[in-house]
Amino acid sequence: MMKKRILTGDRPTGPLHLGHLVGSLKNRVRLQDDYECFFIIADYQILTDHIKETEQTENNITEILLDWLSVGMDPEKSTFFIQSRIPEIAELAMYFSMMVTLPRLQRNPTVKDEIKQSGMRHISYGFLGYPVSQAADILIVRAHLVPVGDDQLPHIEQTREIARTFNGLFKEVLPVPEALVGEVPRLPGLDGQKMGKSLGNAIYLKDAAPEIRRKIDSAITDPARIRANDVGHPEVCNIYQYQLAFNPEKTPEIEAACRKGEIGCVACKRMASEAVIAYLQPIQERRAYYQDKTSFLKDIVREGNDRTRVEAKTTMSIVRQAMHFDYKGLLCA
Numbered sequence: 001m002m003k004k005r006i007l008t009g010d011r012p013t014g015p016l017h018l019g020h021l022v023g024s025l026k027n028r029v030r031l032q033d034d035y036e037c038f039f040i041i042a043d044y045q046i047l048t049d050h051i052k053e054t055e056q057t058e059n060n061i062t063e064i065l066l067d068w069l070s071v072g073m074d075p076e077k078s079t080f081f082i083q084s085r086i087p088e089i090a091e092l093a094m095y096f097s098m099m100v101t102l103p104r105l106q107r108n109p110t111v112k113d114e115i116k117q118s119g120m121r122h123i124s125y126g127f128l129g130y131p132v133s134q135a136a137d138i139l140i141v142r143a144h145l146v147p148v149g150d151d152q153l154p155h156i157e158q159t160r161e162i163a164r165t166f167n168g169l170f171k172e173v174l175p176v177p178e179a180l181v182g183e184v185p186r187l188p189g190l191d192g193q194k195m196g197k198s199l200g201n202a203i204y205l206k207d208a209a210p211e212i213r214r215k216i217d218s219a220i221t222d223p224a225r226i227r228a229n230d231v232g233h234p235e236v237c238n239i240y241q242y243q244l245a246f247n248p249e250k251t252p253e254i255e256a257a258c259r260k261g262e263i264g265c266v267a268c269k270r271m272a273s274e275a276v277i278a279y280l281q282p283i284q285e286r287r288a289y290y291q292d293k294t295s296f297l298k299d300i301v302r303e304g305n306d307r308t309r310v311e312a313k314t315t316m317s318i319v320r321q322a323m324h325f326d327y328k329g330l331l332c333a
């Protein structure tokens with residue numbers, strides 16, 4: 001039986017954090033055996049909001065690659081590729097851009113949040129349209145499933161609409177892909193907001209132990225707990241989410257003690273830090289191993305790009321044919 005195909009990936013804004021790990025990386029590692037996986041490093045998306053920092057992009061791509069390898073994403077099983085090295089994606093995005101209205105793009109809640117958070121005042125055509133380019137990332141390999149964090153759901157919905165529109169206008173050739181959300185869809189940052197690089201509230205996969213302790217010590221907890229023996233409310237505490245994700249065996253005990261005011265936030269944080277550190281240790285060992293294997297990293301990217309281009313060319317020939325853009329008359333002479 002043919003394996004179903006997955007596409008997902010990351011923007012190379014820098015190293016990945018615990019939010020990525022629980023929201024999507026863990027899922028990817030599991031899915032690699034049962035699906036044919038394509039993992040994209042979405043460097044075009046850097047241009048949407050970091051266009052002045054492009055000199056860092058190549059280094060950031062390397063960081064992502066190392067993070068991927070370190071968590072167990074495996075280039076022997078899956079295909080890793082770089083968005084801008086697949087020119088067919090740009091062509092497909094161009095066609096798709098004609099199938100989406102401006103108000104539809106302006107309604108996307110993730111895009112709206114990003115505009116608000118960044119305080120962006122002049123919004124580029126490419127920024128507003130990046131979900132269209134993301135639809136091209138997904139459909140260029142004709143993926144069936146897209147494992148993502150829940151902030152990406154509006155983009156997957158947009159992709160589904162584009163696929164249906166295309167199929168309705170021309171011919172039923174594109175799959176209508178589905179999103180797959182991770183087991184802990186959203187890990188809060190140290191300040192209780194969504195974990196993200198720009199908010200300065202993230203713990204990175206490559207953070208050393210003292211850094212992790214320092215960060216968790218500085219995190220906010222249940223605001224109702226002033227003294228260590230005040231009763232706690234784990235449901236509003238972000239550290240409780242870390243316990244669930246990284247210290248699942250001890251979590252019921254910690255939760256019960258917190259509710260009775262028998263464990264203070266300082267002690268709870270210590271346990272959370274040590275659990276995170278232990279969890280990351282094998283990941284960081286693998287990262288260190290791959291760090292200086294430059295020619296190995298190059299091979300992974302080259303082979304991944306080549307494999308993806310084969311699929312991309314097939315997709316474009318199907319797409320052009322459906323659109324009557326595979327001119328067979330005069331223009332082929």
Ligand code: TRP
Nearest residue numbers: 007008009010011042134137138
């Ligand atoms: N927008 C995604 C993020 O910020 C990255 C991404 C680009 C992506 N293209 C994709 C995710 C296609 C899934 C599918 O995390």
